[in-house]
Amino acid sequence: MAKIAFILLCHKDPDAIIKQAQSLTAVGDYMSIHFDARAPGADYRKIRAALADNPNVTFARKRIKCGWGEWSLVQATLHAVEAAVERFPRATHFYMLSGDCMAIKSAEYAHEFLDRRDCDYVESFDYFQSDWIKTGWKEERLIYRHWFNERTQKRRFYAMFEAQRRLGLTRKIPEDIEVMIGSQWWCLRRRTIEWILDFARRRRDVMTFFRSTWIPDETFFQTLVRHLVPAHEIDSRTLTFLMFSDYGMPVTLYNDHYDMLLSQDFLFARKISPGATELRRRLGVLYASEGVRFQISNEGRSLYKFLTEKGRIGRRFAPRFWEKESSLGRERELLIVVCKKWHVAKRLLDRVRQMTNIPCIEYLFNEEGCPLPDLGGIQSTMGKRHRHRRALMRMLYDYYDTDRLIVCMDPANLDLLEDFGRDRALTRMLEIECQFSDDYLIGHAKRVGLAGERTPRETLERLLPTVRNDMLFESDQIRDAEFSNFLRIREADTPEANARALSEFLTISEDKAMEIAKTEYLYAD
Template sequence: MSKIAFILLCHKDPDGIIAQAERLTAAGDCIAIHFDARAGAGPYRKLRAALDANPRVTFARRRVKCGWGEWSLVAATQEAARAALAAFPDATHLYMVSGDCMPIKPAAQAHALLDSDDADHIESVDFFGSGWIRTGMREERLVYRHLFNERAHKRLFYASLELQRRLGLRRAVPAGLEMMIGSQWWCLRRATVEAVLDFCACRPDIVRFFRTSWIPDETFFQTLVRHLVPGSEIRSRPPTFLIFSDYGMPVTFHDDHHDLLRAQEHLFARKISPDAALLRQRLDALWTARDTPSPAPVTGQGRNIYAYLTGRGRTGRRFAPRFWERGATIGAGRELLIVTSRKWQVGRRLAERIHAVTGLPRTGYLFSEQDADLPDLGGIGSDIAKRARHRRAMVRMIYDYHGSDRLVICVEPGHLDLIRDFATDRCTTRVLEVRCPFDDAYLLGHAQRAGLLTPHSPSAVVEALLPTLRDEMTHESDRLADAGLAHFHRIGPSAPLDANAAELRRFLSIPPDAARQIAATEQLYEE
């Protein structure tokens, strides 16, 4: 059976560390603690007095003065790992945690996972090609030497970097190493940690390289494990659940995040707020529970849900065009007919029916779906993001392809920035919203298609998310109506047939009979 030796790096809150050590060792595991040498002697003595008698607790023999982004964090990890290997010969895995980490699965479930899968759990992706780094320096982390701490000596840090750039002092990465990057929170097999430490003893040149790199705790173990262990024995996902914001900062979890955390596939979560007393109490009891509770339905969609919810209020709500978009134009004398409906099937069906009755060229949701019934443009419009960036040029090409001055396209109602941009063009832009009701079944299906939920999502998560989705869709419709568009029309299943036909006649500038024929389309509003 697996036995975990936790590697705990910490620098404050001795009372919290004592409680964490007692909790993690209560299930039969052990822990090696490195307490930052920059911290005072008093807190360290308090730790030793409280934990020295616990045979499942050991301390790093040498305390390192740690600084964020420095090699010192890797050195401290190595010191704690050596202490764990020496003190706990029966430990099968070493698991990196911090004082902000807490379990989100019972100990029995964590042991069962490690027993069933003989592998190392460490995020390890290509440094240069993965796009893992969200903000700040990328290759500069490696190709230049970093002798100063960016937080403690900011001016010296950037002056040194600029001097190396001017003098051309770039360096190559060590030959034979494929540079990797990933989360510093990992769980490695004992043999893997021993192999990494032995490799460091044999290759001091590698250590020298990483010693002067920036933020090496995100590259050192990730690179060496990939170098020393077959890829089939690496699970390139951190065992600890964490989320980074768009600004590269770790997200902090609070009391109301319990169900979200329990629904993840990971074993631990970081960062738990020190003020989340209820959450800490519940997770504390979870790890040592004798009667293991039934596992919560696992969705693993935490990051997608976070990205969706934090994107509300920003995505699609930009009211001014960026400067590089002002040059393109669809052109005077052309008419752009925008069909907008949150239900894509309804929007596409209406556009197709308009084409069948009037012969007008049409597309699907060309700014949202890859296959949007686009003509062959030679691959120019193959990238959805690029279509949106160059939307006027894209639409102008479709006009030119069909040789028509009128075009029907589908756009999501949430893309008000696109609709507004088209409305400011010299062409005539008309907008028709197909307003449909949204029952729970539709919202649930939409959430699953968007990756926010799975068929096994906990009911509490579903109940919390569906009202947010419904409010968002209603808000999108209201914003369209309030946008001040010169030619805005609306139809829907709740309106009389004659009213819908009249709106279609004004939207399309077609005879009443043709408009009524479109409005009377069978199952027009069905999903």
């Protein structure tokens, strides 16, 4: 059975560290602690005194001062790992943690999880071929030497870099090493850890190389594991759940995240708020629990993205000059069908095609696979369609040799509606107001990745009001925009009432409009 030795790097909140160590070792696991030498000595002495009688806790033999992006973080980890290997010969796995991490599963579950596969869990992606680094330096981290801390010694850091760059003082990566990159939060088997420590003693050239790379905690263990362990024994993922904001900062977790955390396919999570005392208490109790069954749905990141992006009214980028200055044409009409239930709008367009000769295009700004003619590549990706929206529409008018065109849009596309609504062309909009059952909303949440097939019913029920309110919010935004020539049909209204709106929208007779309004199963889910 798996026995975990936790490698804890920490620098603050001694009381929380003591509780964390007591909780994780109470079930028979181990912990090796490195407490940053920059932290107050009194805090370190408090931790040692509180855990002195705990045989499952040890400390790194040497405390060093750690800095973000420095080799010191890797060196501190190695000190803690060496202490754990020596003190805990029965440990089968070594799990990297910070003081902000907490278990989100029981020890029973964690041990069973690690027993299922004989492998190492570490993100390990090709440094140069993967897109793990989104922005900023890439090759520069490795081929230049970095001896100063970018955050605390910024002037020296960049002066040293510029001097090396101007003088061409680059260096080669050790020839037999393929640099990898990934999250620093890993879980490695004892054999792998012993291989790494042995490698570190033998290969001083590799150690020298990594000591002067920038942010080596994202590359050192990731590279050595891939170098020493067969690929089929590596699962390139972290077992620690973490999320980042769109500013690149770790998302902090609070008391009301408890249920969401338990449903994620991870063993630990960070970053737990120091003030989330109830969350910390409940997770501490959970780790020692037995017989707990977890429903894994794994919707945490998509749910966070959904909730944080909503409500940001406005556009990140100003309209391009060719969008501001060009028009679809004063003589043209653009008819926009706005509906959250895409299948309802598509049924309506099918019927309109049968009753009129107006070209109809479905959700071209929402569905990558929307059928479109070849327009020279401008239609090939969703990004191009949005960037060159007006040019795309003008080309569609020309392709169909028409001055009238119907398109579908999602209510979330308020920026598109406002853009086309201001055009010199005559723009009419028809919103289809549908009723949303709980089952439909649950299906919608699953389709957009907010929930999975195994998301617990309790989680779905808490999510439903948010999804429903979001749809109402989108509709309210459209109404508040006060578009000219704006019409609405409602699922709850009679065909007669809807026919009048359809007649005005399409400029067709009410008889034809009535046939469209009476379309069988128009609103069926």
